[in-house]
Amino acid sequence: MKTKKPTLFNKYGREELEKEIQNESFKRITVSLYRYVDIKNPQIFRDELFTKWIELNVRGRIYIAHEGINAQFSVPEPNWEKFTRSLEDYDYLKDVPLKIAVEDDGKSFLKLTIKVRKKILADGMDDNSYDTSNVGKHLTASEWNKYMDDPNTIVVDVRNHYEHEIGHFKGALCAESDTFREDLPKIKEKLKGNEDKKILLYCTGGIRCEKTSAFLRHEGFQDVNQLHGGIIDYARQIDKEGLESKFIGKNFVFDERRGERISDDIISSCHQCGEPCDDHTNCEYLDCNMLFIQCSNCKEEHEGCCSEECKTIIKLPIEEQQKIRAEREKKGLMGYKKSLRPKKITKN
Structure with missing residues (x-):
């Protein structure tokens, strides 16, 4: 008798998935992770993760490539320990930092999607344009706040314009791009002539800063720094350590929530009537x-x-x-x- 192979993709419609998640009786933990690591066979790794995580009722969006993994997902609280143990089954994921959401209604993702791609983060650049093993210095929230107070520091938002619009660090430079693939050349142009200045980079969870800092170092910028764990981890650190938040507004997230509030400030407005709004x-x-x-x-x-x-x-x-x-x-x-x-x- 042949063993039935597990279905390696989602087969349900949105309406059915929404109803299912609304009826869940347990809490979910929304989390993100990324790691640049040489994955020998992304397709095999993808299928193994899907088989393992679908059994744990994990839902989310995960990209895998030869260069690594980029993942955002939610895990049922009762399965959290099993999930974290599953990470230890792979050298690729051992001790990988997990960024847990600041605000979480448990409905961040409706289904589990794991895709194999050419890159885990589309940057539009040739592989010789950067070396992800040569990145900037990672800063804690305390260090970040300290350097932000230095008038000779340049703070750069590595995110897209619609993310920056609803929340950002005070005085941050933004490339005003629609996608990350447009960011790197625009950021380089905006920073032209400041190769000797202290550069502070930030993004949502850190992955975009890894490539941006590597790119800037490759382009001759000397003092490149990045916010460790991005805005998500920054929010946790300032809350835990009682630090001043220099981030104002909402942190845009790429899931059903659309954003998580970091400060009470509403810095944007409705595009139809102009009233203060950041939804x-x-x-x-x-x-x-x-x-x-x-x-x-x-x-x-x-x-x-x-x-x-x-x-x-x-x-x-x-x-x-x-x-x-x-x-x-x-x-x-x-x-x-x-x-x-x-x-x-x-x-x-």
Whole structure:
């Protein structure tokens, strides 16, 4: 009798997954990890992790490549010890630092997705543009605060513009990019002439700083530093040690939560009415799916849409929506791009 092989991918729809997670009687722990390490066979490693973690009811988004692993996921609290023991089964994951979410409603991820990619973090750069074994100095929250007070220090936000918009370190320089692959050349240009200055880099959990610091060191910057564990770990350290938080606003996260609050400051505004707001949403019209900031009043008025046009389309019969989609595909307009989002969306 043949042994039935486990299904190595998610086979349920969003509605079913949402209902399932709403009915869970236990808490979940949202966590992230990354490690640059030479993985000999990413596909085999991917399948082994999926088989192991699906049994533990882990849900999340994990990328694996020859260069390492980048993962964000949630683990049922009752399975936490089994999960941490599973990390020790692999040299790739032994003693890997875990960044636990600051705010967690247990619904950060609906399913488990593990993908093999060329890189764990798409940077648009040639491999010879940096060496991830030669990175900047890792700083604790206390050290970070100390260096931020130095007027000769340059603080650089390695994240995208929509992340920076709702929360950032005071006075931080931002590349104003839509994706990380645009960041490195823009950051280099903005820092031109400051190769001898102390550079402080930060991002969400640290992975983008690893590549950025390696890139800057390769480009001749002498004093490159990075926030250890990113904003997530910074928030934990300042809370534990009673330090001043120099981060204001929300920390954007790439899961169902969209953000976790670090300070009470609301530094952005609704893109439709201009009222103070830092809640991101995706347009309810799936073929648009624009990411933008929308307050609760505008969400109700516009039914979760970014414009009157999208609000009109979602009310059309499916057949009509399919025709519109076909026309958009002919014109090459399909494919969600955050850069298409205007600075402010006005009411029609």
